[in-house]
Every structure is written in C-alpha cells, then in structure tokens.
C-alpha cells in the first residue's frame with residue numbers, strides 16, 4: 001500500500017480498460033446527505049440504524065420505519081450531486097469513450113449518481129425512490145415523489161403494506177445486481193472504493209474479491225477502513241476534493 005499519491009492513482013486509471021467504482025455514503029456526505037451511521041439525529045437519536053433497517057422493525061411498527069425512510073427520502077431529494085458524483089460520471093464516460101468498461105456499484109440509496117448522469121448504476125442496497133409490497137414483493141416506482149398516499153403507512157390497492165425498496169439487515173442483496181457487481185469486480189484492472197466504511201457484507205467483500213483477482217485497489221476516504229490494507233493507493237481526503245483531481249490528472253492530456 002502506498003499512502004496517498006494522487007498521481008499514482010491517476011496513472012492506474014489512465015491505463016485501465018476495466019474499472020469498477022464502488023461507493024458508500026461518504027460520497028454523498030458533501031451533498032448534505034448524512035452518512036448511514038451519522039443519520040440518527042434529532043427525533044431519531046434514540047434509535048440505532050441497525051434496529052430500524054430490518055424487516056422485523058417494519059413488521060413491528062410500519063409507521064415508525066416508514067417515517068424514518070420518508071425523512072431520509074426527503075433529505076436526499078433536496079440534496080444535489082456534488083463534485084465527486086460529477087467526476088465519477090466523467091470518469092465513466094471517458095473510459096467508455098475509449099472502449100473500456102466502467103461499472104458503477106453503489107451501496108447508496110439516494111439516487112444521486114443517476115441524477116449526476118451516471119449510467120447503468122448497480123444499486124446493491126436498493127433505492128429510497130422505490131417501494132415493494134411487503135407480502136407480494138411487487139416493485140412500485142411511482143412517477144410522482146412523494147406519492148399521494150390515501151392512508152399511512154402506505155398500502156397498495158390490494159391493501160398490501162408498501163415497504164421501502166431498500167435492502168435491510170438480514171436480507172439478501174438483489175441477485176442480478178450482486179451477480180453483475182461480482183462479475184465486474186472479479187475482472188477489473190482498477191477497483192476504486194470511495195466513501196465506504198467497508199464493514200457491511202456482502203458488499204464490502206467486493207473489495208477483497210477485486211484485490212484477490214489482481215485488481216489495483218484505490219481507496220478514497222478521510223479515515224482508515226478495514227479495506228485500507230488491501231489498497232495499492234490509499235488517499236486520505238474528501239471525495240469531493242480527491243476524486244475530481246484524480247480524474248483530471250488521469251485524463252489531462254486528453255489522449
């Protein structure tokens with residue numbers, strides 16, 4: 001591991017044909033979206049996120065869990081993509097223009113990568129902007145956000161409770177999304193991990209998978225994480241400052 005050469009990270013990206021960008025809530029922190037573990041403020045101070053983000057919590061108190069997700073959805077809606085989201089989109093476009101492949105895998109549920117124009121985003125933990133029937137599993141992606149519910153907590157026309165379309169603790173990741181992330185991670189040259197504490201599995205295991213398959217791991221995070229020892233380049237800093245700089249240096253000459 002080298003401690004922080006942006007130039008080395010840029011050189012790795014400039015040479016890469018296949019890149020995976022893997023993001024966590026730190027990438028949205030500068031947009032004002034609280035990170036998962038920092039979100040429990042105000043009314044929610046007395047709760048643990050791990051205690052609300054479970055099917056058991058929803059079944060016990062669907063109104064409480066729905067309100068927590070409403071608050072998170074509203075917080076995400078008023079935020080804008082930041083310089084890191086924009087730079088990641090630019091990285092993706094540039095690599096694809098060079099006939100390479102850049103797969104964006106996110107643990108975030110805030111939709112900010114899509115709003116920054118990224119394509120084919122793999123949402124490992126779902127989205128705040130979808131709902132699923134608790135019994136039926138049927139996915140609902142309404143045009144209108146917030147949805148005009150007639151009752152609360154929301155139900156579909158058959159009376160089935162609508163749960164947030166996110167992955168909760170104890171649930172499996174969406175199979176197709178995970179398989180695509182797994183395939184991309186096991187066959188990339190560079191795996192760029194940005195703003196994740198790398199503690200929640202199986203998502204965090206993608207970093208180990210990429211490293212064991214020979215990819216150069218680049219980490220961007222103000223703090224060390226359990227993935228830091230796997231990183232060939234570990235950049236201590238904010239995503240909004242570091243990621244645009246890596247992308248600028250990687251493709252500065254325009255070739």
Ligand code: OAD
Pocket residue numbers: 023024025026027029030035036037038053107108125167168169194195196197198199200220221222223225237238239240
């Ligand atoms: P965490 O809240 O666990 O970690 C956020 C990470 O972002 C930390 O390592 C911070 O050091 C880092 N960070 C903070 N500000 C940053 C900045 N400006 N630039 C770069 N990094 C910054 O969030 P995640 O790793 O995303 O899953 O959490 C992973 C999953 O844990 C979430 O998707 C959620 C939770 O359980 C589910 O809900 C299933």
